[in-house]
Amino acid sequence: MNLNIALLAGDGIGPEVIDQAVKVVNAVAKKFSHQINWTAALTGAAAIDAVGEPYPDETHAVCMAADAVLFGAIGHPRFDNDPKATVRPEQGLLKMRKKLGLFANVRPTFTFPSLIDNSPLKRERIEGTDLVILRELTGGIYFGERGRKDNGDTAFDTCTYTREEIQRLAKLGFEMAMGRRKKLCCVDKANVLESSRLWRETVQDMEKDFPEVEVSYEFVDAVAMRLVQWPSSYDVIITENLFGDILTDEASVISGSMGLMPSSSIGIHTSLFEPIHGSYPQAAGKDIANPLATVLSAAMMFEDAFNLKEEAAAIRAVVNKSLAEGIVTEDLAGKNNKAYKTSEVGDWLAANI
Amino acid sequence: MNLNIALLAGDGIGPEVIDQAVKVVNAVAKKFSHQINWTAALTGAAAIDAVGEPYPDETHAVCMAADAVLFGAIGHPRFDNDPKATVRPEQGLLKMRKKLGLFANVRPTFTFPSLIDNSPLKRERIEGTDLVILRELTGGIYFGERGRKDNGDTAFDTCTYTREEIQRLAKLGFEMAMGRRKKLCCVDKANVLESSRLWRETVQDMEKDFPEVEVSYEFVDAVAMRLVQWPSSYDVIITENLFGDILTDEASVISGSMGLMPSSSIGIHTSLFEPIHGSYPQAAGKDIANPLATVLSAAMMFEDAFNLKEEAAAIRAVVNKSLAEGIVTEDLAGKNNKAYKTSEVGDWLAANI
Ligand SMILES: CC(C)[C@H](C(=O)O)[C@@H](O)C(=O)O
Numbered sequence: 001m002n003l004n005i006a007l008l009a010g011d012g013i014g015p016e017v018i019d020q021a022v023k024v025v026n027a028v029a030k031k032f033s034h035q036i037n038w039t040a041a042l043t044g045a046a047a048i049d050a051v052g053e054p055y056p057d058e059t060h061a062v063c064m065a066a067d068a069v070l071f072g073a074i075g076h077p078r079f080d081n082d083p084k085a086t087v088r089p090e091q092g093l094l095k096m097r098k099k100l101g102l103f104a105n106v107r108p109t110f111t112f113p114s115l116i117d118n119s120p121l122k123r124e125r126i127e128g129t130d131l132v133i134l135r136e137l138t139g140g141i142y143f144g145e146r147g148r149k150d151n152g153d154t155a156f157d158t159c160t161y162t163r164e165e166i167q168r169l170a171k172l173g174f175e176m177a178m179g180r181r182k183k184l185c186c187v188d189k190a191n192v193l194e195s196s197r198l199w200r201e202t203v204q205d206m207e208k209d210f211p212e213v214e215v216s217y218e219f220v221d222a223v224a225m226r227l228v229q230w231p232s233s234y235d236v237i238i239t240e241n242l243f244g245d246i247l248t249d250e251a252s253v254i255s256g257s258m259g260l261m262p263s264s265s266i267g268i269h270t271s272l273f274e275p276i277h278g279s280y281p282q283a284a285g286k287d288i289a290n291p292l293a294t295v296l297s298a299a300m301m302f303e304d305a306f307n308l309k310e311e312a313a314a315i316r317a318v319v320n321k322s323l324a325e326g327i328v329t330e331d332l333a334g335k336n337n338k339a340y341k342t343s344e345v346g347d348w349l350a351a352n353i
Numbered sequence: 354m355n356l357n358i359a360l361l362a363g364d365g366i367g368p369e370v371i372d373q374a375v376k377v378v379n380a381v382a383k384k385f386s387h388q389i390n391w392t393a394a395l396t397g398a399a400a401i402d403a404v405g406e407p408y409p410d411e412t413h414a415v416c417m418a419a420d421a422v423l424f425g426a427i428g429h430p431r432f433d434n435d436p437k438a439t440v441r442p443e444q445g446l447l448k449m450r451k452k453l454g455l456f457a458n459v460r461p462t463f464t465f466p467s468l469i470d471n472s473p474l475k476r477e478r479i480e481g482t483d484l485v486i487l488r489e490l491t492g493g494i495y496f497g498e499r500g501r502k503d504n505g506d507t508a509f510d511t512c513t514y515t516r517e518e519i520q521r522l523a524k525l526g527f528e529m530a531m532g533r534r535k536k537l538c539c540v541d542k543a544n545v546l547e548s549s550r551l552w553r554e555t556v557q558d559m560e561k562d563f564p565e566v567e568v569s570y571e572f573v574d575a576v577a578m579r580l581v582q583w584p585s586s587y588d589v590i591i592t593e594n595l596f597g598d599i600l601t602d603e604a605s606v607i608s609g610s611m612g613l614m615p616s617s618s619i620g621i622h623t624s625l626f627e628p629i630h631g632s633y634p635q636a637a638g639k640d641i642a643n644p645l646a647t648v649l650s651a652a653m654m655f656e657d658a659f660n661l662k663e664e665a666a667a668i669r670a671v672v673n674k675s676l677a678e679g680i681v682t683e684d685l686a687g688k689n690n691k692a693y694k695t696s697e698v699g700d701w702l703a704a705n706i
């Protein structure tokens with residue numbers, strides 16, 4: 001096949017981990033006789049520095065023309081503690097999500113048996129965990145009206161949801177549950193928020209179309225607890241944008257393998273694949289960051305965007321092999337083992353595809 | 354002293370755990386020669402059933418006249434999955450918070466050495482944890498304008514904060530940090546929300562008044578992670594209402610002793626003391642709920658509302674004694690030990706003050 005992939009490396013460790021994914025994807029393409037057309041484009045702080053805009057129009061054009069987007073990470077600490085900064089890397093991320101219509105962020109959480117003891121949670125609490133959080137990504141308080149009043153002394157943000165936005169996300173959740181353990185949990189704060197009541201009402205109305213799916217409704221505060229108490233009790237979780245932001249990050253801790261967790265964002269125009277970790281500026285340029293989450297995001301891309309399951313399986317197999325043989329970066333090496341460089345791990349993976 | 358305490362037992366296990374706290378408080382009063390005037394009042398589902406309103410005016414009058422409020426729990430599952438219910442127990446809670454001006458919810462999180470292995474988190478992750486979350490309780494999206502548009506197909510909620518509301522909460526946080534390890538963490542989502550940017554700006558402006566306090570600013574998603582990774586790295590956390598709702602519940606899991614965790618809500622007109630657990634309807638009426646969180650909330654009341662430290666210490670001492678001697682309810686008894694009834698634990702505590 002002829003595959004057009006937009007490559008958005010972004011900030012911090014983004015470029016380094018993306019480089020390794022490119023090596024692996026190229027090796028897979030060679031093995032399975034695909035032709036990859038990579039088109040790199042600027043985003044985040046890197047794009048602000050270059051053209052004054054975190055998601056430039058040229059980058060958007062590249063993404064729109066691509067079959068899929070492979071994304072590194074964005075964000076730079078120099079913007080974080082400056083509440084008055086007018087251009088922020090994160091704005092690029094939000095603009096990209098909105099313009100590409102990336103309405104559903106899909107975050108699987110599962111444990112790697114060989115790494116389970118890295119988790120801050122006890123083994124018996126997390127064994128068997130295999131859940132997916134579906135976060136609505138283009139609505140809610142992220143995109144509502146916001147501003148100041150009273151000479152700047154009052155600030156407001158608005159959370160808005162329409163029935164259609166909720167249906168679109170929930171439909172994906174029901175379908176995903178049908179292909180899994182048939183359990184769906186809708187997370188909201190319906191005891192307080194009107195938007196949550198619309199979520200609950202809408203999902204309740206959809207239950208009849210998926211009679212085999214067992215649906216539960218839980219409050220976000222309760223889920224923040226249960227996610228660390230009994231994560232294995234969840235199958236598919238659907239939730240709105242801000243709750244999803246918090247819960248997906250909380251869930252990322254469960255497996256003890258944050259450096260390995262991939263994600264996808266399903267869009268109207270194209271889909272995007274990225275590691276769940278951030279730009280990790282402290283490690284940038286040191287060739288020490290773990291590239292596996294990005295490599296596994298590329299596996300998700302083969303499976304979900306191109307429907308090429310064997311290629312995805314080949315990537316997952318080589319990642320498991322690298323874990324088994326200890327070809328890993330310092331975060332996974334442990335005290336007594338050799339830590340490989342980011343680039344060495346990438347080379348090894350590509351050579352062993 | 355003459356102490357006027359409003360007694361709001363509420364729903365579910367509320368009345369049972371409140372009963373035990375009353376026994377203990379009466380025993381303390383006898384020992385230290387205080388005169389307690391208890392005034393019971395209705396709230397929650399219990400109040401809806403009796404007078405059609407979850408926080409009746411008579412209850413408010415009782416609270417306003419009291420030196421402190423001792424609160425059980427509210428909430429009943431029969432309201433949870435009915436998005437169209439017009440009167441909800443939680444509305445009573447919110448109305449009470451607003452009318453009593455309970456602007457700061459104080460939630461300490463610490464470990465009990467004898468119970469540390471009950472935590473889902475590994476011992477080495479949580480040992481030494483001693484943090485307080487200060488949650489703003491009368492502002493934000495809980496109290497902003499909300500509603501429907503487009504024939505009910507669009508729902509919105511508004512999060513509003515004023516500089517004054519933030520200052521009032523943050524001042525308490527700075528002061529609390531001064532009496533502790535002098536570290537303050539302001540949790541927000543300033544990379545997205547305007548209200549968060551006002552939080553950050555306001556707290557930054559206050560730093561100069563507390564030069565000894567080391568202040569950090571973290572995003573709520575990052576904190577949701579770090580709270581389960583390294584809870585002992587935090588001292589005092591300040592945050593807005595909704596983030597506080599989620600994070601305090603998440604933090605409640607850390608110690609493994611949810612049934613023991615007290616909280617207070619500091620108000621303009623009076624202060625309120627309550628266990629962090631909910632109304633736990635499945636256990637209601639069975640005399641099995643753990644009363645210790647409510648008893649320890651009464652200890653907080655003696656210390657914070659009445660400035661009676663010896664009395665508070667006496668309560669904490671008898672609770673520790675009950676833990677050491679295994680006079681505990683089934684949640685703490687373990688497989689091979691006798692589980693005491695809620696009322697038996699209360700009797701034992703009162704007798705041993
Ligand atoms: C950087 C930030 C705007 C973003 C978000 O909140 O969505 C990030 O936390 C994420 O989850 O991708």
Ligand SMILES: CC(C)[C@H](C(=O)O)[C@@H](O)C(=O)O
Pocket residue numbers: 191192221428443446598
């Ligand atoms: C019952 C609910 C409205 C309440 C809240 O969200 O504040 C509860 O979760 C709490 O934390 O006291």
